[in-house]
Amino acid sequence: MSKTTAIKTTAIALAPSSTLFGRLLASIDRLLMKSAEISNRNGDLPRLGL
Secondary structure, eight states, X not given: OOXXXXXXXXXXXXXXXXSHHHHHHHHHHHHXXXXXXXXXXXXXXXXXXX
């Protein structure tokens, strides 16, 4: 007889950061990603970091 084992998966839900510092970092990240997308669209190499 074969045994079947059920694999339990747990999903880790990341809560949105509600702190002021977290929101500041998220907005900086969005700004940098938008800048990189525009540079990529123009054929330039995006600048790394700040």
